Amino acid sequence: MKKNELMQYSCPLGKAMSALGSKWKPIIVLVIKDRKLRFGELAVRIHVISRKVLTDQLREMEADGLVIREEFKEIPPRVEYSLTEKGLALLPILYLLEEWETKYHVYDPDKVKECGVNSKKIKKTVV
């Protein structure tokens, strides 16, 4: 997502969407939600995402002030992610979005496919 192109027309909304407008960020926020998680735990919980992309997303979210990254200088390395106040403040809005989707949901088999977490399979069959 080309962030810089988002900042136009409706500025605050543009910026908001640049902070969470990616595929993964809202989901990452929901996954971290209430407890610190290590990188590996995140990777397992959202294992449809490659580790590289997960890293990228987390870095951007850190830069956007959504998550806190704590690196422990240990062997083996340990890194824990948690939500900032800003990230936490996003939760109610995400819940509203879920409600909204649930309420106005029209079942469209072409779009819904499956909701399994094992997307490898989905991806292959869908694409």
Place this chain on the structure above:
Amino acid sequence: MKKNELMQYSCPLGKAMSALGSKWKPIIVLVIKDRKLRFGELAVRIHVISRKVLTDQLREMEADGLVIREEFKEIPPRVEYSLTEKGLALLPILYLLEEWETKYHVYDPDKVKECGVNSKKIKKTVV
């Protein structure tokens, strides 16, 4: 945005984001907001977006039940777009997002750049 890959882990949120998770859709919703707009009017108001992409986005939003497309068989052609109930229901959430962004906004010159509508320039200089 590969919509099909969004439907995992957190389903309702995934679907919600697939409906408005693109760069432009939230902005389009805000622009249409309270009155019907013709295609050309939309294109002018969001003139950073190419007409092709605007068309694509509107088509997807129509399929997602966010907007209504009314085509008048006239010469010259006229097409008017308006929000569905579902699209309207999204407005308060978008306003919350704006509030959220405004409240937690941290000024980061590397990210904010400009909020001008003339993004050609922005793009060139940024990239």
Place this chain on the structure above:
DNA sequence: CAGGATCCACATCGATACTG
């Protein structure tokens, strides 16, 4: 006027291999 069709450039994603 509102687009459809093409073509091209560029980003982004995913897989793999490697490192401290």
Place this chain on the structure above:
DNA sequence: CAGTATCGATGTGGATCCTG
């Protein structure tokens, strides 16, 4: 363990030209 580096495939956006 938690990344980084690299490469290739895929997707997406923009520009241009064409049509009813």
